[in-house]
Amino acid sequence: MQVGLEVFLGLAAVLFSLGLYGAISKRSAVMVLMSLELMAVSVNINLVAFSRFLTPEVMTGQFFAIFTMVVSAAEIGLGLALVLAIYRQSRSIELAGLNRLKG
């Protein structure tokens, strides 16, 4: 059987949805960061899949995916640093407690 573009897009959509769900519903900041990473990964899959199937002769999509990975690695580093800083402040990484900006 021929594995087509739709399969990759479907996998990416499933991963994105899982990530989105985790980002919305998890209480721990670390879990939310992991979910965000999941969403980033799903996007990478999309990029690579589009690159492979739609423009096989140029490598634009794959380069983009590598850029995205670098950026998300930096992002996760920053996010974890923030989580650590929050933890030092309030001895908790529960997102529900971080509501000081409410109106």
Add this chain to the structure above:
Amino acid sequence: MGYIAVIPLLPALAFAVLVPLSREWRNRMLWIAGAAMGGSLVLSVMAFFATWPGGHAEHPVWHATFPLAEIGGKPLEMGLMLDPISAAMLHLIPIVGKCVQVNSLGYMHRDERVGWYYAALSLFTAAMLLLVLADNFLLLYMAWEVMGLCSYLLIGFWHEQEAPRKASQKAFLTTRVGDVGFAIGLFAMYQAAGTFSFEGVLGSVASWAPGAATLVALMLLFGAMGKSAQVPLHVWLPDAMAGPTPASALIHAATMVAAGVYLVARAMPIFEVSGTALTVTLWVGAITAMVGGLLAAVQHDIKKVLAYSTISQLGYMFIALGAGSVVAAMFHLVTHAFFKSLLFLGAGVIIHASHTQDMREMGGLAKHLKITTVTFTVGSLALAGVFPFSGFWSKDEILAVLLHEQQYGVFAIALIAAFITAFYVARLWFRVFVGPEQTDELHEAHNTMLVPMVLLASITSVIGIGGYWFAEFLGHEGAWPAPVVYLPSLVAAGAGLALSWWAYGRLNIVLNTRPLKQRAGYIYGMLSRKLYFDLTYDTFIIRPFMRLALVFAVFDFKRIDGAVNGVARSWRDLSESGWTFDRRVIDGAVNASATGAKALGSRLRRIQGGRVQAYQRYVVGAVVLLMLWTVVKGA
């Protein structure tokens, strides 16, 4: 000579300054009125000497006029003028006014509204000064009306009491009857002459339409009769005694009552053209002189005796005017002003000392009130017409004029009136100053009350001799009294005094009215009821008027008040429904928008919970919705 305009202005200013002050301040600022009067006195004496030695009345020594308005193409001019007749009156008013002011210091010092009293006195004087300085009949009429108001204020000064209140209304309304006549006279005068100025009116009177002069003269006379208390409009003057006594002196001497005489004297050319009016004036004066004298003879109230005597003496002045002699009338006016104000101030002292106005409760004052007795005696003798006091000279001048005009009937009446005058004056004198004392603690008045009296008494003693020059001052030939005149006059006066002594003076007992009452009960009854004048007015005028007024009052109450109230009620209903609309609809809308905004806000604030994930959910929800919308729309 512009300072003449200041003469009436000063007391008027004093009034204007005193009126807005509070009562306490007004009572402390009496010196303002005093200073104003003093200023007027000095200026008017200056004006008098500036006029000296007089001359012809048609040539004023000073005349200032300015156009006030234009009526029907003709200018309406107002102005002041000084001529011998004005000057003769002018110096008199502040002299008497000043005396009254000084005397009032003693008489009124305990009254808590003394400041207001002085203010009214000042306005009164100002009005009279303006009246004698006016150069036209209209301004004269205005001042005349202001005086009516002031007399009302002064007579009703003690308005807490019933009698002064009623008397002030009576005075105001009675003189108003005369004023209506005056006003009609003014209209007729304008119709005939087309101007109000003395110059224009008196200069053109000879060329008026036939009858016009008579009409104008009679109407002016009617006004003068009201102001100068001539029969039958004399009824207000005796009642006017309810006012403060020094104010009575002013009303009776220099101001109010003199105005009528002055008016007729001013308008004399109109009367002369008419002829009829002269005769009417003559007989009005004669009747008044008789009636006033007779009524004075039966009064028990010392002030009422003097009031009726004023009426009688004013009658004399009208007799003189009726005989065509301005000089005699004005001379008697001047002498009368001095001795009558003296008598009134004296009466004030007597009342002050004995705490009553009833002569039956007085007696023996001569021993205790020496200065008052002397000055009052001078005034009484002047009133009785005894040589050499002023009344003798002026009365003789009137009698001489009557003889010269061959008015023998009126001459006889005047003689009888002189006899009666002497009788009642002596009656008053004997009752008050001799006889047994009836009051304890009689004491002489304070000097402030006595000094003006001494001054007036000395004027009264010497002024009579000036009659000769007074006539020349007014532009007529002076004359000394002739024996044919002064002998009967002195005999009449002597007889009156003697009769009075026989009836009241020779018996050193408590006197009452019994002799006259017993011997002539009918006449006495008639006289003591004031010859039924008041009764007649009451029955034929006042009561029907009251009944009519009641009918109108009922109509007013039911119909007019009803209509007014109906309009008011419907307005109230209308505004009430307006209020309801305002409250329900307009306020309701405003409140509803406020509560709506509040409710919306309290809902919306829940969205901003501060929880990042919640925001994220909204974003996701919104994105999903947008995507759905795009998909559906795209399909």
